[in-house]
Amino acid sequence: MKTDIAKLLQKKKKQLLESWMTKQLSDAMLREDLMSNEELREQSNEFLDELLKAVATNHVEDINAPAYEQVKEVLSGISISRAKQGFSPRETGIYVFSLKEAIQQVLKEEISDDIQLLYQTTLSFNKLLDSLGVVTFETYIKGREEVIMRQTDEITEISTPVIQVWEGILALPIIGTLDSARTQVVMENLLQEIVETGSTIAILDISGVPAVDSLVAQHLIKTVAATRLMGAECIISGIRPEIAQTVVHLGIDLSNIVTKSSLASALKYAFGMLKLEVKKNHKEKTTE
Secondary structure: OOHHHHHHHHHOHHHHHHHHHHHHHOOOOOOOOOOOHHHHHHHHHHHHHHHHHHHOOOOOOOOOOHHHHHHHHHHHHHHHHHHHHOOOHHHHHHHHHHHHHHHHHHHHHHHOOOHHHHHHHHHHHHHHHHHHHHHHHHHHHHHHHHHHHHHHHHHHHHOOOOEEEEOOEEEEEEEOOOOHHHHHHHHHHHHHHHHHHOOOEEEEEEEEOOOOOHHHHHHHHHHHHHHHHOOOEEEEEOOOHHHHHHHHHHOOOOOOOEEEOOHHHHHHHHHHHOOOOOOOOOOOOOOO
16 A cells, blocks of 8 residues: 555544544444443544554555554454443444445545546455454454353353252252253352351252253252262252153152152251251130
8 A cells, every 4th residue: 555545544534533433323223322422433533543553554455464453452342342332243343344435435535536546445445444344243252252151150140049948958949951061050059058057958949940851860960969978968859740751761760869849848858857847826816
């Protein structure tokens, strides 16, 4: 790229920024609830500054050149932050591709008398912005993956609460599919609570587990084994008829584990193990 083109764009930077902002703000799907116009302008101005500095090094088409490291760093930060803020892939892509249109407009106005130069320059900048668009989507995906992973961890923590239902008795209702990663969280939470409360009985309620296959059963057996190693007995409740049939059909041996059809039944059994008895208090009516 000829140096005069880089100088031209630097000279027309204010016009270029205004044109770019106009194109962004004219988008019908602009999310002003996620970012103010002032923030968008600051973000765009910072990126444009770094881009024009890199262009001045005459490496327009090579975004792997050292001059573009800062450009990619700024763009990556923008893409990741937009992913975490809730911007869609389309909205994030428009951010870069609308700049392509703004640059084309400035070039057409300034060097339209030299068709060959205009063609070559436009081609180079199109290639540059397309490459930066790929960087945008790659980093946006990473940002979304980070959000999803964080949300998955939070949901896992929320969906595996350990509740002390009585002194010495813990209950852990499991909702959803039980996989290896979640089993690890269940074990850690349950064992930690056993230590902290000194409980001797733990009830695993699987009423919210949609289906039990051999893998889920193995995860349950491992959890029971870990609980027993901590000196506590484990009861599995929520054994529905269809789950019982599946367990028998798969040949899974749960004979050494106490199982109950409901949490209430498991709690009653736990009371019996602790030699506790709950009675209904019938108040006698008094007459005057």
